[in-house]
Amino acid sequence: MTTKSSLHLSTLAVLASSVALLAAMPGAAQQKPSSGPVARYDMRAGTISGAGAGGRGGMGAAMMFGGGRRSNNVQRELYLRLGSSQAATGSPKADHFMPDGALLGRSVPLATPREERVPPEGFPEGQRPKGRLLVYWGCGEHAGAGQPVVIDFARLAAGQVPPGLWSSTVLRDWGPTIANSRTFGRWPAEDGKFVKPGSSLIGAHRVAGNYSPEISFTLAKDFMAPLATRLRSLPSGSRLLAWDAIPDATGYLAGLFGGSMNQRGEMGDMVMWSSSATRQFGGGLEDWLSPGQVAGLVRDRTVLGPEKTSCAIPAEVIRDAGQFRMGRLTAFGPEESFAYPPRPANPKAAWNVQWTARVRHKSSTSWMDMPGMGGMGGMGQGGDDPRGQPQERPRRGLGGMLGGGLGF
Structure with a gap:
């Protein structure tokens, strides 16, 4: 990545963080803070089921889960990030003290890394396929007009990414980062602790360290429920993806990747599909x-509404996806936000914000769907029981490329 690109990404990160902070402040639309916040805290809590709950690959990396263990094919992930405009007194040190239900001991340490690498959009080095990428989008038994959009992989390998391939309307928002903080800390760290399948976030939380004001808040929302999905063939050749609605879901997004390999292990055409009616992929x-x-x-119509419980994957996607299909369904969830001190009742009074805290939630499930085989990773075919045995996602070949290369 060039220096210019790095500066551009850093600027986007600061902008995204600023927007999120304003949203986190009670009454921010009526009154902006006179100064601060000195410290910003961000928590991201996720529930993962299906193939992604195997503890490896993509968002299923072992550090994010309960030590790589499996519990009824459901895992939980938790990310903590603290950014401050203050310098540390000595070596940076901060801890998050959690309620007993978190099952993480008295506290977890927020480590200060020397650097953070932003994962690139696209395919990893050495795994760029030959052939073409066929891009489909939208729910329905058949693909809409103008589909598929065909992209030559040779152009991607040369760095010629077609405009509009990855979403530019939704930026990745990691909250505090090294780039937008004077002092920064994060967890999971090298402490050997991981969120557990039975961990709960409900209760009092406190964050204390030597480079930020002390932060205290009480959470009422816990990890979201896991998604349960079903896949059924329709007479048209399409596949009906259905799921059980889960509490607190604000919307759903489905996606599928597929392709074929010849006997020499070389890749042919690949297919990428999203339930988005506006052809949105990747990004944030x-x-x-x-x-x-x-x-x-x-x-x-980029995201399906919270009342939706099904989406037909077009017959053309199933036809062109070939021997291997990997799908994912994401349910977006609630958010809890805090700021101290609270916004003054007098809009003319100074509001010097010491800290803000934000907790975001989501739940996701993924599956592997191969012709002639039962759905793997929590997805059955033809109405099979969706609670299958845990499956570890492939890390090499087509599966690894689909997962790692497309941010799956």
Whole structure:
């Protein structure tokens, strides 16, 4: 990545963080803070089921889960990030003290890394396929007009990414980062602790360290429920993806990747599909999105509304996806936000914000669907029981490329 690109990404990160902070402050629309916040805290809580709950690959990396263990094919992930405008007194040190139900001991340490690498959009080095990428989008038994959009992989390998391939309307929002903080800390760290399948976030939380004001808040929302999905063939050749609605979901987004390999292990055409009616892929679309963001995406039909419980994957996608298909469904969830001190009742009074805290939620499930085989990773075919045995996602070949290369 060039220096210019790095500066551009840093600027976007600061902008995204600023927007999120304003949204986190009670009454921010009526009154902006006179100064601060000195410290910003961000928590991202996720529930993962299906193939992604195997503890490896993509968002299923072992550090994010309960030590890589499996519990009824459901895992939980938790990310903590603290950014401050203050320098540390000595070596940076901060701890998050959690309620007993978190099952993480007295506290977890927020480590200060020397650097953070932003994962690139696209395919990893050495795994760029030959052939073409066929891009489909939208729910329905048949693909809409103008589909598929065909992209030559040779152009991607040369760095010629077609405009509009990855979403530019939803930026990745990691909250505090090294780039937008004077002092920064994060967890999971090298402490050997991981959120557990039975962990709960409900209760009092406190964050204390030597480079930020002490932060205290009480959470009422816990990890979201896991998604349960079903896949059924329709006479048209399409596949009906159905799921059980879960509490607190603000919207849903489905996606599928597929392709074939010849006997030499070489890749042919690949297929990428999204339930988005506006042809949105990647970017920050599968991250932790606020209810306000999701509401806007539901209005423009990028995200399915919370009342939706099914989406037909077009017959053309199933036909062209070949021997291997990997799908994912994401349910976006609630957000809890805090600021101290609270906004003054007098709009003319100074409001010097010491800290803000934000907690975002989502739930996701993924599956592997191969012709002639039962659905793997929590997805059955033809109405099979969706609670299958845990499956570890492939890390090499087609599966690894689909997962790692497309941010799956």
